[in-house]
Amino acid sequence: MYRKHNQSMVAGNIDKLGALLADDFHLVHMTGMVQSKQKWLSEIQSGQMHYFSSTEDHIAVTELTAEHAVLVGQSQVDASIHGSRNTWPLQLELHLNKVNGQWLIMHIDASMY
Known part of the structure; x- marks a missing residue:
């Protein structure tokens, strides 16, 4: 799931990425900002x-x-976030639940390591 998540994120494939995420998914960025699934995918x-x-x-x-x-x-992770490009040592803590027989990412907590 982690590798699929990263591959989809780098490819900018929001359909594949979105399919890995629960409908009520949220991402807590390393800054503490919380984004919903819809908001994060729209920014990508x-x-x-x-x-x-x-x-x-x-x-x-x-x-x-x-x-x-x-x-x-x-x-x-080499990324441009709101116009600022950098390579960050990014740690993602993925919380997953099995829903109807399929693993989904419920939320991610991001930090640097």
């Missing part, structure tokens, strides 16, 4: 948030049950 589509690359450093599953998982992924 408009180019306000553009992801050039994501180079994976580390992934760990920290919780896992039949219906819930928490995954922590660390990647070097």
